[in-house]
Amino acid sequence: MNGLADSLGSPFFQRALVEAVLVGVVAGAVGVHVLLRRLPFFVVAMSHATFPGVVIASVVGFNLFLGGSAFGLLVVLAVVALGASKVLDDATVIGVVLAGSFALGVLVLSARPSSSRDLSAFLVGSVLTVTRADLLTTAAVGAVLLAALAALHKELILGAFDPEGAAAAGYRTALLDTALLAIVTVALVSAVPAVGTLLAVALLTVPALAARLWVDRVVPAMVLAAAIGAASGIAGLCLSAAFGIAAGGAIALSASGAFVLSAAGARIRR
Amino acid sequence: MAGLRRLLLDPFAVPFMARALVVVVLLGILGGVLGVHLLLRRKAFVTEALQHTVFPGVAVAFVAGQSLLVGAEVAAAVSVVLLHVLTRDDRVDTDSALALLVATFFALGVVVVSRSDSFQSSLTALLFGRILAVDARQIAETALLVVAGAGVLVALHKELLLRAFDPAGGAALGYPVRRLDLVLDLVVALAVVAAVRAVGTVLLVAFLVTPAAAARLWCRGVPAMMVGAAALTALCGWLGLAASYQASVHHGLRLAPGALVVVAITAAFLVIAAATRVRAALR
Numbered sequence: 001m002n003g004l005a006d007s008l009g010s011p012f013f014q015r016a017l018v019e020a021v022l023v024g025v026v027a028g029a030v031g032v033h034v035l036l037r038r039l040p041f042f043v044v045a046m047s048h049a050t051f052p053g054v055v056i057a058s059v060v061g062f063n064l065f066l067g068g069s070a071f072g073l074l075v076v077l078a079v080v081a082l083g084a085s086k087v088l089d090d091a092t093v094i095g096v097v098l099a100g101s102f103a104l105g106v107l108v109l110s111a112r113p114s115s116s117r118d119l120s121a122f123l124v125g126s127v128l129t130v131t132r133a134d135l136l137t138t139a140a141v142g143a144v145l146l147a148a149l150a151a152l153h154k155e156l157i158l159g160a161f162d163p164e165g166a167a168a169a170g171y172r173t174a175l176l177d178t179a180l181l182a183i184v185t186v187a188l189v190s191a192v193p194a195v196g197t198l199l200a201v202a203l204l205t206v207p208a209l210a211a212r213l214w215v216d217r218v219v220p221a222m223v224l225a226a227a228i229g230a231a232s233g234i235a236g237l238c239l240s241a242a243f244g245i246a247a248g249g250a251i252a253l254s255a256s257g258a259f260v261l262s263a264a265g266a267r268i269r270r
Numbered sequence: 271m272a273g274l275r276r277l278l279l280d281p282f283a284v285p286f287m288a289r290a291l292v293v294v295v296l297l298g299i300l301g302g303v304l305g306v307h308l309l310l311r312r313k314a315f316v317t318e319a320l321q322h323t324v325f326p327g328v329a330v331a332f333v334a335g336q337s338l339l340v341g342a343e344v345a346a347a348v349s350v351v352l353l354h355v356l357t358r359d360d361r362v363d364t365d366s367a368l369a370l371l372v373a374t375f376f377a378l379g380v381v382v383v384s385r386s387d388s389f390q391s392s393l394t395a396l397l398f399g400r401i402l403a404v405d406a407r408q409i410a411e412t413a414l415l416v417v418a419g420a421g422v423l424v425a426l427h428k429e430l431l432l433r434a435f436d437p438a439g440g441a442a443l444g445y446p447v448r449r450l451d452l453v454l455d456l457v458v459a460l461a462v463v464a465a466v467r468a469v470g471t472v473l474l475v476a477f478l479v480t481p482a483a484a485a486r487l488w489c490r491g492v493p494a495m496m497v498g499a500a501a502l503t504a505l506c507g508w509l510g511l512a513a514s515y516q517a518s519v520h521h522g523l524r525l526a527p528g529a530l531v532v533v534a535i536t537a538a539f540l541v542i543a544a545a546t547r548v549r550a551a552l553r
Contacts, residue, residue, distance in 0.1 A: 039365075041315040088487070091313075092479060092482075095314030099536065100480065100533065100535075100536030100537075103473055104533055106473070106529035107525055107529040109526075110524055110525055110526035199380070202373030202374070206369070206373055209369075245384050246381055249379075249380030252376070256373060
């Protein structure tokens with residue numbers, strides 16, 4: 001445990017803690033909407049689909065957030081366009097687009113020297129190397145996302161539980177759906193520095209799933225999921241420092257641990 | 271013609287290129303037969319999930335110096351069983367359970383690999399495979415898995431189609447519907463295991479989902495779709511590997527061969543999708 005005591009004093013570790021907590025809170029709250037709309041496959045798909053955007057942005061020296069988000073939105077449009085013919089179901093179209101764009105990312109990355117180190121940083125994150133600027137970006141993006149969720153709360157809930165009712169009441173449901181997909185995509189991209197594209201899925205689904213086992217109402221579930229997300233970030237970083245394991249993996253595993261405890265707790269209460 | 275021959279045939283005179291092509295064709299056969307079943311059952315997400323859940327098994331086997339195949343098989347079997355257990359709770363739908371399994375298993379794999387000294391290069395090898403490094407023994411093992419997986423699907427062809435198109439009718443006729451589902455998931459696990467060393471754990475979904483989706487747009491009838499999907503993978507594998515070879519040998523541009531094959535398959539899908547759109551518009 002000496003590793004942990006040493007780490008606590010270092011500025012890298014303190015910045016990493018702040019980043020992990022910020023990402024955990026935002027992803028936890030957004031995650032409740034992911035579950036409400038049954039979007040977990042979309043999140044997994046986007047975690048792969050934003051990857052080429054992040055890679056291309058890093059090759060040309062562009063902002064990774066913007067690169068990932070922009071490519072992610074392109075992919076959303078591709079899914080909508082390919083799914084329009086109705087010959088193929090949505091899951092198949094998402095699978096095709098996901099696999100293709102991920103391979104594109106790998107291809108672009110393989111063309112550069114020293115690719116394997118950068119590649120694993122994108123895939124599993126490198127939270128200990130976040131800078132002060134990264135923290136500010138995460139905080140600003142997170143604040144915007146939470147504000148958007150709060151402002152659209154009533155409409156999002158109506159759209160999730162009663163889409164026909166929302167359309168009949170005159171809400172522009174397609175616009176609302178697109179807004180939610182955009183929120184989820186940006187939340188995903190903002191988790192990349194901390195846990196990487198593949199493990200961001202963990203923070204966007206698992207804390208919300210765990211919270212769902214304790215509470216039935218949406219707002220308490222969002223608060224609880226945010227708390228579980230933040231706690232997973234702290235616990236994961238401490239485990240990572242104490243045992244010398246990858247931080248992104250430890251954070252995701254802590255979230256899974258919270259789910260297992262919640263499932264056991266739910267069973268005992270019954 | 272001579273130029274074309276040099277571009278498309280000469281790369282495969284090199285033994286490791288020929289072996290890579292054999293592996294892609296083998297995976298294409300299993301991917302075609304299995305992929306069409308998955309398409310009919312809308313199981314793209316299960317495929318995607320299982321290709322990630324075998325990762326910790328491969329990682330543990332790698333670190334412990336055991337056979338990667340055994341590690342992958344154990345992890346795949348455990349995740350299929352866990353999926354069936356988790357979805358028994360009404361508050362956990364299949365998609366959420368899959369996301370949970372993907373996240374947990376993948377994180378476990380990352381943590382295990384991060385304990386090994388050669389973290390970066392082993393992670394990349396396990397995720398993306400080393401298609402140019404397969405040897406004759408690995409080809410034999412892959413062939414065995416492909417024959418086993420495709421054999422099960424051919425033997426259960428009638429039952430699986432009935433389950434896909436008329437589950438209630440199948441159950442009424444006394445077919446064990448849940449066990450058929452489990453068999454299909456286990457064959458997916460087998461395919462993931464067969465593909466893991468050649469194309470790694472993250473590119474496999476392209477071999478299972480994309481060719482079948484393209485064939486669905488182009489062919490009529492289930493057997494025709496299976497043959498079409500397998501042929502598409504073989505063709506794109508050939509072109510992709512040849513292009514990767516030319517780029518690296520003659521132009522000094524390193525392009526990951528496995529990824530290039532997948533990009534070729536996706537491009538073929540997009541062309542076919544556009545062609546069907548045009549054909550429908552002209553009609």
